Amino acid sequence: MRVTIKLSAVLLGALALASLAGAATVTPSVAGMTLLPADVPGAKVVSQGKLTKGGYLSAYQRTLKFATPYGSSQLIGVRSQGMLAKTTKQVTTDLAVIQRVFNSPQGRKGFVAGIASGFKVKPTDVKLSRLRHPAVGDGTVEQPLSVAVDGTSVYESLLYMRLDRVLVLFVFVGGRPVAQADSVNLAKIVQAHVTSQLTPVDVTLPAITGTADLGQTLTVTPGSWSNTDVKLTHQWQRCDGAGANCADIAGSTADAYTVVDADAGSTFRVVETAADRFGMPTATSAATAAVPVPPPPPPPADAP
Secondary structure (H helix, E strand, O other), rough: OOOOOOOOOOOOOOOOEEEEOOOOOOOOOOHHHHOHHHHOOOEEEEEEEEEOOOOOOEEEEEEEEEEEEEOOEEEEEEEOOOEEOOHHHHHHHHHHHHHHOOOOHHHHHHHHHHHHHHHOHHHHEEEOOOOOOOOOOOOEEEEEEEEEEOOOEEEEEEEEEEOOOOEEEEEEEEOOOHHHHHHHHHHHHHHHHHHHHHHOOOEOEEEEEOOOOOOOEEEEEEOOOOOOOEEEEEEEEEEEEOOOOOEEEEOOOOOEEEHHHHOOOOOEEEEEEEEEEEOOEEEEEEOOOOOOOOOOOOOOOOOO
């Protein structure tokens, strides 16, 4: 029997995504936040493309068919879908809606009706297994199910995983009940992709303003980053007159630095660290001009 990977219309209306041709490219890349063919040797891309979803900056889906059944579940295919929001609020809200649906009798009934409609079977042909909460991502919820179609059971599992401001949806299809070990293994692979994509990237470098001269105060203007909720810290460094051989100035982590006598002939730069849950990358400002070296004091006048 040919099995088509489907998303039920019940998923739940609010999360239904429509194709969008020519959508603008957004950094980070949501295409890189889905399951890739290289993640499953022998997998073939059945469909892929950009999507749109209200409240999200960008979305992408990729459906893979496995050349050899995967894992103990004998998975024959999986659809992974990544949705990138501007903040975590949208993702948290949508995941809470999904959890309420799966945790209420009325919601589960509506979910079953949607699955039955998608497969063109009776609701009684759809069986939901116990809801699972895999230890991957944030607040992940997974709903395994089976559908009786033409005397054969089709096994699926839907997994929703939040990672910061990204919501990932998986639809696993297998020849046997989908084992949590198999679904979590693939979810962890995508979790690593999301982490890589969400590691902050510098957009503009920090800059130093002010005059590099004795007694003057230099100030750092922070750079900008691909993630807007990063925590920025600064470290001032003293370099030689050519802007090389730099070393940290102990204790100088404020946004301003006052040039002292010992800095004569030196240049300065600032190393900015942008920290969030995904990493702590750094960006370095351009070096200042060299601090002028005061002229030597005049020789003492000859004694009369």
